[in-house]
Amino acid sequence: MNESKTLSLAIKKIIPYCNENSDHALLRKIGFALKSEKDELKGASLEGSTNYSFKIYLESDPSVALFAKVAFSYALWNPNREVKFGVERETMEFNMMRRFAESIGESAPVAKPYLCIDIDTSTRMLVCEFIESRLLANQFVEGTVDRRVLPKIASFVAELNLQSMNDPSLNEGIKDSYRSLYPTSKEAFGAMVNSKEENDDDHFLAYAKKVGTSRFSDIIDAMGREYEKSECLLHGDMHSLNILVEPFTENGFGEKGSFVLCDWEMAHAGVKGRDAGSFYAWPILSAFFLIGRGRRKEADDVLDCILQFWNEYERTLVKVGGAQKGAMPFHLVSEFAREKIWASVGLTGLRCLEYAFMKEEPHSTIEELQSWFGSLVSDQVELLCKVIKD
Secondary structure, eight states, X not given: OOHHHHXXXXXXXXXXXXXXXXXXXXXXXXXXXXXXXXXXXXEEEEOOSSSEEEXXXXXXXXXXXXXXXXXXXXXXXXXXXXXXXXXXXXXXXHHHHHHXXXXXXXXOSSOOEXXXXXXXXXXXXXXXXXXXXXXXXXHHHHTOOOTTHXXXXXXXXXXXXXXXXXXXXXXXXXXXXXXXXXXXXXHHHHHHHTOOOXXXXXXXXXXXXXXXXXXXXXXXXXXXXXXXXXXXXXXXXXXXXXXXXXXXXXXXXXXXXXXXXXXXXXOEEEOTTHHHHHHHHXXXXXXXXXXXXXXXXXXXXXXXXXXXXXXXXXHHIIIIISOXXXXXXXXXXXXXXXXXXXXXXHHHHHHHHHHHHHOOSOOSSHHHHHHHHHHHHHHHHHXXXXXXXX
């Protein structure tokens, strides 16, 4: 089903729920406009790599709007349509959003969920509040981050990870799509390190060849075993592309320093540390690209955001639990710088995989782990500064 047809079906399915009997004031308002004022619902496509997403709005007043996400029995990013990605994930997303909306109230950092309905037997749609916002990811890209938001996000994620989890098989339907990536990643790594192309200046490729296909296969197998663990409740897709913040005003950042965490469809019972670790990836990538643009200070500020998040996440775990489309600005950096940046991204990721799953560098305290991680990233920052400057 193409995007245009999906949008038409989505609007058609939403209209019957917009009436005076709805529990939701916004749906009642839309229903009144459609019936009394002969208005129409229109739609606009939004960015998304897993599902089709739309802004559905009144033609007469686009500010009266809904967000609709249409999910299929596969992920749009996966070219293999035979690998199932169950539509039950949208029911999970709806239930998680409703859970926090009801337990926390108006201050809950989630959009208000309205509907979860089937378009057909293999297509399900989530309808919720549309929020005027911008991505936190864009702030990292620009090197100017609202630091009021980070501890709030970290604290919320820590409390989420500490919530009771009664079902270890929670949202199991999402997992096959990720399991299918393991053999693919091994094949891609093998093709890369065995390539006959000469590229002596690529520091990631040099390290990847040192690791070798056998060790990389062991890393992926260990990662797969960790993925099967059911230790805590996870958001499951906790990166800054899924965190909405207030739009800029003429005075700078938004007034409240608030955020909304979206895309709950991958919430599941999983391994400790996954949510926090997922958050770090985008700031690191952003910092490397800032270096490529000659903006060292902003890069250091972005990396400091990781430490701020980490410390608040740890503090909340101890206090509460009693336990210890945005895009990178490729056009702003040279081709040479891009090559070096991607090499540093690859090397950083590979070293983290080794550390996590080969367990050869045990650290007994959070401080030691922070020091190791900080040194890893700082070494790449210094390398990028040197090679790009030279």
